[in-house]
Amino acid sequence: MSVNKLVIVDDHPIVVQGLSTLIQAEEDLHIAGTFTTGNAFLSFLKEAERIDIVLLDITLPDINGVEVCKEIKKLSPDTKVLIISNHSERSIIMQMLQHGASGYLLKNASSEELVRCVHDVLAGRIALSAEVTAIMTRPLQNELKDIPHLTKREIQVLNMIAAGRTSASIADELCVSQFTVETHRRNLMQKFDASNTAALIKMAAEQKLL
Amino acid sequence: MSVNKLVIVDDHPIVVQGLSTLIQAEEDLHIAGTFTTGNAFLSFLKEAERIDIVLLDITLPDINGVEVCKEIKKLSPDTKVLIISNHSERSIIMQMLQHGASGYLLKNASSEELVRCVHDVLAGRIALSAEVTAIMTRPLQNELKDIPHLTKREIQVLNMIAAGRTSASIADELCVSQFTVETHRRNLMQKFDASNTAALIKMAAEQKLL
DNA sequence: AAAAATATACCGAAAAACCAGTAGAAATAA
DNA sequence: TTATTTCTACTGGTTTTTCGGTATATTTTT
Structure with missing residues (x-):
C-alpha cells in the first residue's frame, strides 16, 4: 500500500494537534504539512509535489473555505478535500460539496469516523460522517412559499x-x-x-x- | 438480520425487471412493490406499512422525481430514497440530495455497485456510484467568470x-x-x-x- | 502628496417597459 | 361536449429605463 500525502488546514492548534495524532497512527498516511491560514496553504500547494488529501476547516482567518476548496480543485484537481468543520447547516454542507469537496465531518466526529472518512475519500468515494448524513437526509421543514404554476x-x-x-x-x-x-x-x-x-x-x- | 422492504418506481419495464432480479438475489431485501408512476407509488405509500427504501427514477410519466422525493420524505421521513437515473448533470444530482435522497446511481452502474449502494443507504449512509462521485468531485469549469468587485x-x-x-x-x-x-x-x-x-x-x- | 476608486450629479433623446383594459383561437381537461 | 386554461393579439397612454455624454467632491490607497 502506497503512502498518501495529507495536509491539515485549520487555525485551531488543538484541532490540528488532535488530527495529527490520529493521522500519525495510520501507517498509510503521511502528514506533508499543517497550515493555519488558507493562503499559506495555497502558496505551499503551488510549489508542492502531489498532495493526496487536505483536511480543511471552513472558517479560516484570511479566506473562506469555499474559496480555498475552489482553488485546490483548480490547482490540483486530483487532490481530495475533506471538510472538517463546526458548521452543521445543510446549506453549507451542500455548498462545499458543490465546490468539489469529497467529504464533510463535524468536529465532534469520532476518531474512527475520521479515519474511515479519510480512507473512503482516498478510495475515491464521497464520505460524510453519520451526523452529517443525518442532516442531509432529514426532511426539509424549509417549505418555501408555494411556487406559482407557470406554463x-x-x-x-x-x-x-x-x-x-x-x-x-x-x-x-x-x-x-x-x-x-x-x-x-x-x-x-x-x-x-x-x-x-x-x-x-x-x-x-x-x-x-x- | 431483518428483512428490508424495498420498492421500485420506474416507468421502464426492462429496468424494473433488471432491478428486481438483482434485488431478489439478496436475502435481506424484499420487494414490497413496483410502480411505473409517481402518483401510483405515493398512493401506495400512504396506505402501506413501513417501507425501508425506494429505488426511484427521476423521469416519470406523471410527476417529477423531485416532487416524489419530497413527498416521500414528508409522508415517511425514515424511508430512504435511492435515485436511479440517466441524468448525469451535477445540478440534478445536487437537487435530489438537496431534497432528501440518500443516494444516486446512474443506470449504467454495475450490479455490484447497485447492491453496495442499497446496503450503504439502508445502513444510514449516503451512497453515490463511482461515476456519480466522479461527477460530483471533478472541478467546475463554470467558475470561470470572476465576480466583479462591487462597492x-x-x-x-x-x-x-x-x-x-x-x-x-x-x-x-x-x-x-x-x-x-x-x-x-x-x-x-x-x-x-x-x-x-x-x-x-x-x-x-x-x-x-x- | 499624488493617484485611484467611490459616490455624487446633470442633460437630452430614444427605447423599452408598464398599465388597464379587451378578446378570439387553440389546446386540454372534466 | 362543455369548460377551462393557455396562447395569442390589440389600443392607447404613462412611466421608467437605457444610452451618450460630462463632471466634481470625497474617500481610500499607494
Whole structure:
C-alpha cells in the first residue's frame, strides 16, 4: 500500500494537534504539512509535489473555505478535500460539496469516523460522517412559499427575459407579436407578485426557475 | 438480520425487471412493490406499512422525481430514497440530495455497485456510484467568470433594484439624486456585462449576491 | 502628496417597459 | 361536449429605463 500525502488546514492548534495524532497512527498516511491560514496553504500547494488529501476547516482567518476548496480543485484537481468543520447547516454542507469537496465531518466526529472518512475519500468515494448524513437526509421543514404554476411558454419567455432580451426581440424569435410577449411578461409579474422585471427575475431565481 | 422492504418506481419495464432480479438475489431485501408512476407509488405509500427504501427514477410519466422525493420524505421521513437515473448533470444530482435522497446511481452502474449502494443507504449512509462521485468531485469549469468587485453602495442599490424599486424611489430613500442611482445602475450593468436590469439581476442571483 | 476608486450629479433623446383594459383561437381537461 | 386554461393579439397612454455624454467632491490607497 502506497503512502498518501495529507495536509491539515485549520487555525485551531488543538484541532490540528488532535488530527495529527490520529493521522500519525495510520501507517498509510503521511502528514506533508499543517497550515493555519488558507493562503499559506495555497502558496505551499503551488510549489508542492502531489498532495493526496487536505483536511480543511471552513472558517479560516484570511479566506473562506469555499474559496480555498475552489482553488485546490483548480490547482490540483486530483487532490481530495475533506471538510472538517463546526458548521452543521445543510446549506453549507451542500455548498462545499458543490465546490468539489469529497467529504464533510463535524468536529465532534469520532476518531474512527475520521479515519474511515479519510480512507473512503482516498478510495475515491464521497464520505460524510453519520451526523452529517443525518442532516442531509432529514426532511426539509424549509417549505418555501408555494411556487406559482407557470406554463411552458411562460417559462420560455421568463428565461429569455432573464437573458436580457427585449420583448421585441423575444417576439421575433418566437414568431409571435410583441404584444403577446408583453402579455406573458405581465402575467408572469402578476403570478410572482412582482412590480417589475427586476423583481420578477429575483423571484424566479429564488425559486431556481432560471 | 431483518428483512428490508424495498420498492421500485420506474416507468421502464426492462429496468424494473433488471432491478428486481438483482434485488431478489439478496436475502435481506424484499420487494414490497413496483410502480411505473409517481402518483401510483405515493398512493401506495400512504396506505402501506413501513417501507425501508425506494429505488426511484427521476423521469416519470406523471410527476417529477423531485416532487416524489419530497413527498416521500414528508409522508415517511425514515424511508430512504435511492435515485436511479440517466441524468448525469451535477445540478440534478445536487437537487435530489438537496431534497432528501440518500443516494444516486446512474443506470449504467454495475450490479455490484447497485447492491453496495442499497446496503450503504439502508445502513444510514449516503451512497453515490463511482461515476456519480466522479461527477460530483471533478472541478467546475463554470467558475470561470470572476465576480466583479462591487462597492457597498452598489450592493445596496442592486438589492433595492432587485426588490422591484424604481430609480426614483431608491434615490428618495437614500437621499440622493435620481441621476446618482441611475449612474450606479449603469455601472452595475457594465460590471456584469448585462444589457438591462433583468440580465443584471439574473447575474447577481447566480453569484448569490442578493 | 499624488493617484485611484467611490459616490455624487446633470442633460437630452430614444427605447423599452408598464398599465388597464379587451378578446378570439387553440389546446386540454372534466 | 362543455369548460377551462393557455396562447395569442390589440389600443392607447404613462412611466421608467437605457444610452451618450460630462463632471466634481470625497474617500481610500499607494
